[in-house]
Amino acid sequence: MRSRSSAIDDSAWLRDALAELTERERLVLRLRAVDLMTQSAIAGQVGVSQMQVSRILRATLSRLRTRLEAALDSAA
DSSP: OOOHHHHHHHHHHHHHHHHTSOHHHHHHHHHHHTSOOOHHHHHHHHTSOHHHHHHHHHHHHHHHHHHHHHHHHHHO
8 A cells, every 4th residue: 555655746746747748738638638538639629630649649648657767766
């Protein structure tokens, strides 16, 4: 079971990581992960192609994954 302080550290890490994203990256990520919109629906709302949404998501998630891996390495 995770400790409360660990969960707080995780939320702080995530807040900091999300703050480094551009407004458009945060929007696309929120629409996909929180609002559960399809890439096509996101494309229509953001005004880009579905392929661009796919690329934004892939690049954004890759950056977040790299940052998480670095944070985990430094905590070990």
